[in-house]
């Protein structure tokens with residue numbers, strides 16, 4: 207365990223469209239307006255013109271939710287191994303090394319312990335820029351430990367998801383992380399410690415079908431893609447074009463899968479308000 | 492199965508045809524001797540071929556249209572089966588079967604996927620791909636089992652949860668997630684057997700148990716070989732490579748400590764001898780069920796938690 211230095215997120219290659227380059231100006235992916243980078247950063251990386259939420263790195267996310275820089279990273283030493291010796295067009299080991307060099311060593315989730323508006327909490331933020339936020343053994347282990355830690359310390363748990371789903375390069379072991387995490391969340395629920403799931407764009411596959419949908423509260427950022435099957439798979443299966451807005455936050459809210467859609471600028475305040483309404487912070491009798 | 496290396500069964504089918512032809516001829520000593528010789532050869536050839544199946548060939552065997560499905564095992568191994576229907580929320584999903592039955596005198600709950608044999612039944616059962624209401628029906632029946640202290644026997648055979656608009660609208664992900672959490676919390680014994688395809692989250696949603704068994708030529712994977720190939724190789728035709736790389740056979744899963752036992756199949760696979768396959772499944776399920784039934788409910792739950800909690804492989808670097 208160690209105190210995380212204020213580590214600026216390094217440039218990432220996997221970030222597709224939504225990464226914010228280091229230049230002075232950046233173009234919004236949604237409205238194509240040219241934005242001043244510093245202004246964007248001050249505005250929670252929300253486009254001031256159209257409200258588009260740029261993707262955040264895990265450290266950026268945690269800095270927005272924790273009260274200060276003094277939060278402690280939990281289990282920073284866990285590293286993916288290559289249990290299947292997996293190779294597709296590239297070796298899994300090489301993909302891992304590139305991701306570690308480009309993004310950081312924490313795999314696809316950073317878990318921290320700290321306070322949110324004065325409330326002691328455990329927060330896990332997924333890192334989409336690390337292999338599309340995919341869930342393998344390390345993500346599963348960190349979240350299971352986060353649950354057990356939240357239970358032991360009786361601190362509410364918040365998990366912020368952004369993920370393409372299970373990590374195929376770890377095969378069946380990735381699938382089993384779903385069961386492992388769901389079981390750990392079950393224990394937390396029995397102990398009546400709150401768990402809030404926050405979903406950012408995109409949250410799909412095995413992540414949605416395990417912890418993302420199991421929150422006491424399920425909260426999403428606006429217009430995030432959230433679902434089990436990916437839109438392309440569904441299109442190929444049913445051979446139809448998908449309706450406008452399908453699998454977006456607003457669609458899920460309408461279909462009863464979410465409690466709230468919350469703008470990123472309001473997320474911390476909303477989480478604090480909800481936690482205080484649910485939880486008095488004292489240990490169970 | 493003639494494309495995609497599926498013709499590995501050809502020598503077996505040829506021998507069977509020959510035996511049938513001879514059996515139709517007048518019954519004399521020479522024919523009988525010849526048939527006897529061919530039967531021995533059939534057994535030997537079946538064993539040889541099935542001992543050397545590639546992961547992709549095992550995928551084809553797991554999907555074989557004549558492979559026994561969960562209801563066939565219920566039929567062969569249980570009595571007094573009462574199938575129960577509906578999730579009490581939206582519909583009855585025929586891709587999932589659920590109910591109560593007697594297994595070797597013991598009343599049990601049964602849940603499983605069901606693919607369907609002929610075209611009409613396949614469509615009715617959506618090829619064994621559940622929608623949320625299927626998972627919720629299974630959960631409802633498992634909750635009854637928990638309430639009345641009946642062990643749960645789960646049989647897994649699905650390509651996966653159905654990827655459709657309606658399934659997403661009604662919370663496919665939520666339905667799977669809740670099953671995972673609740674199956675981990677039940678106090679009653681749960682024995683899971685993968686009998687065919689263990690396809691991703693739709694399989695796991697019935698797959699949390701005290702023991703997880705796999706038939707010798709069944710598969711269990713995070714995504715189908717075709718799906719994996721099209722994502723990682725950008726080419727669905729690389730499915731054989733994907734099947735190799737994903738380590739989806741029963742032997743692989745035993746090595747990775749995901750399953751507890753491989754249930755041997757008769758020579759030529761379960762579809763060549765469904766009664767033999769059912770006998771082997773029945774023996775293994777009974778043995779594991781008796782073992783976990785001896786534990787106290789709390790002990791069983793704790794061990795089940797530990798079992799799944801321990802899954803995964805990682806390294807620990809530096810300060811931890």
Ligand SMILES: [Zn+2]
Pocket residue numbers: 234235236237238239253254255256257258
């Ligand atoms: Zn914009």
